[in-house]
Amino acid sequence: MTILLLALRRLAASLPTLLMILVGLFLLLQLAPGDTVDALMAQMGGGDPATAEELRRYYGLDLPAAAQLGRYVLRLAQLDLGMSAIYGKPVADVIAERLPVTLLLMGSSLTLAFVGGMSLGVLAARTVGRWPDTILSTLGLVFYATPSFWFGLMGIVVFAITLGWLPAGGFEEIGTGAGGLERALDIARHLVLPTMTLALIFLATYLRVMRTAMLEVLNLDFVRTARAKGVGETAVTIRHALRNALLPMVTILGLQAGTMLGGSVVVESVFALPGLGRLAYESVVQRDLNTLLGIVFVSAILVIAINFVVDLLYGWLDPRIVADR
């Protein structure tokens, strides 16, 4: 019950922020030259002004900006995200189609990055100053410094074009009619390269944070005490040090979940995945205000939810935090 209350309180506290973001974005887009009809004209290679007028009326762009904003907020209060100009159907539907892809990609890459970064970080901390640590730290730096699209393209060149092991892009094979496990495996095969690409960069961050945190914790008094009690080195690392070193990791997880939502535009484009990042990019280019605001709305809620879970995790990892609250 307390958790539910906490969740509601969190949501209420984020509402003004959410509203500010939406209004700010709306105003920002008013400053961008051109509207969705201009984008449409560009796409169809021109047209006469009568058509443009007709379309502006159709998209509700003939009203003054203040009226448009008022209408939007009013609709939002009724949880109606409006119609998407690009796809001609409700924004909620468009986002619902894309959300699973982004969540799947984000979930798998975050998990991979977190688990991989944690284990490698621990390994690096345990062997600090020796060759495994040097190799891991160097590799981490290389991954961190390399742009993700390059990773993605190189992955395609090696594993899809040269070796032919994995598909070059897309979410699944089209028109196979497969269902159940077969489909799941097919999607998994398509997601190997994008997940790796997205995960590698974040993995590097986790690795470095984990290594530093472990080094710090391993020097604390309670670890010395544990060792003095005669606890084995593995048990010290896992039971005593790791749990304490995880706190900064969880903080970063919460922060990065937000970045990953937006940061996957590149990966989604390179691998032709129908996710939220590409939809957001497309909405900006096409000046599709409703869709863009809808994505921001959904993303903000996701980030709030993830950070709420992170807060709960803090309490679980370090009961002192709950006691203080």
Added chain:
Amino acid sequence: MNRRDMLAAIGAAALSAGAAREAFGQAVRRGGVLTVQLNGEQRVLNPAIRASTGVYVITSKIMESLVDLDAAGKPTPVLATSWEAAPDGKTITFKLREGVTWHDGKPFTSADVQYTALELWKKYLNYGTQLQQNLEAVDTPDPLTAVFRYSRPMPTDLLLRALCDLGYVAPRHVFEGTNVLENPANTAPIGTGPFKFTQYERGQFVMADRNPNYWRKDAPYLDRIVWRFIVDKAAATAALETGQVLTSEYNALALADLDRLKSDPRFTVSNRGLEANAFNNTLEFNTRRKELSDVRVRQAIAHAIDVPFFIENFIYGQGKPATGPIPSSSTAFYPDTKPPYEFDAKRANALLDEAGYKRAGGGIRFALKLVPIQNGEDVPLLATFIQQSLQTVGIRVEIVNLDTAGALATVYRDWNFDIATGWHQYRGDPAVSTTVWYRSGSPKGAPWTNQYGWQSDAVDKLVDDAATELDPARRKALYAQWVKAVNDEIPVWMMTERTFLAATSKKVRNDHNYPRWGSGDWHDTWVEA
């Protein structure tokens, strides 16, 4: 042998090789799936209200036009079987094909043509609204006859050439009485074509399956066509190389990749089958700017830019210097002339001096703001090339980078530019979408029209006369005069003349066999196993 000849030779070799193989009796293979890469999604999949190659490349397999081009580029029957114009040019009678049914089983009749022409082409279709502005009525004396009645003479050749693109017929029973722009058939098209729409997954693909009741007997050969949306150009090339897609039309790949794939034996890279869509790199002058209102300054700028150098070094030799707004592929109108402004920096400097703009401090005469309209990857390259070229004759150029929607609004609505560069697309007849670049009186805000503050009574008269001239020879002569006039005045300079490129797997057969193939119906196309 330059690159272009080489390309032509390769094309010819591939053609003869193909023909030879056919002669050895390789039979047509039925079945199979043709996958096509597209680099962008369309909001609407209805060619009766949206004229754009991006729409045609999908929907022309599902819906059909009254006419299309044949292999020689002449109008040929599709849903219309014959046509006849009255001597005054105000009435054109189409006989329609018998036994054609819509994908939902209803018969195709003249009522569909009547409805589409008056309610869709005339009201909503971009370029169609202009083409059909004088269309008063479409009479339907019987289910297989449609009589188009115009208030002013309509040249038959203009109408037919335009109808290849602007003549797709939509089902009346689906659209009548609904809000046309919101009709679900706009994204789930119902047509008479060789393939039936089956599925559209937003952000992923569109799929269409063989229409077993197609009016062309035994066609089509393919079981299915899948259009995949792959936005990233490098990823699109990878998809082609791994066989995930078999063809990519209309320059959807990077020019560098197209150049590389040219020497790959698995693919054909060519403009064959896309010749009907020629385009130019343009340079538009805002003549409200004092310096640019002087024709000598505009001519000097044209002389200062080495177009052949740009073509050879920036766009892999894919094009040639334009001789005017009518491309050489448009044989019915092309006045065989030379590029009007050869590269000549000395002459450019002399013209600028003569116009009274002497080099001041730092050797600079004046500064201009250049807005690139990002139609293709070559536009920013050309913008930089223009900037550097003009620097050498003492004109400083500042490039204002905007995305396409922003650039269109800035140039054509706000007139907030000095010079602009983008593409002009030619659509079969100068009257469809070319003369509007020069004719005065376009309302403010109409993209790709004369928004440069430039006006010439002589040019306006030539444009109007040619649009209603019924005699093809006299029309051609009028357009030749018009080309000469606009070349002399250059409110817009057509710099290059280019065609689109397609990259296609050699497994695809009977492909690119007529100039509108990219926007064609593909009823005779098949794929090797």
